[in-house]
Amino acid sequence: MTTNETTNQEKKHPLFKWLKKIGLWGFLFFLLKGIVWLILGYWVIK
Structure with missing residues (x-):
């Protein structure tokens, strides 16, 4: 996979947008x- 293919996939992915x-x-x-x-949940359970 080339660098151009990687950047094209990143641009299309909704998470990156x-x-x-x-x-x-x-x-x-x-x-x-x-x-x-996460800290609050840990504190409540403890």
């Missing part, structure tokens, strides 16, 4: 939100 739309700050927000929920 979504990540490009929300940008870095959106990605970090959802990442931190997920981590907080």
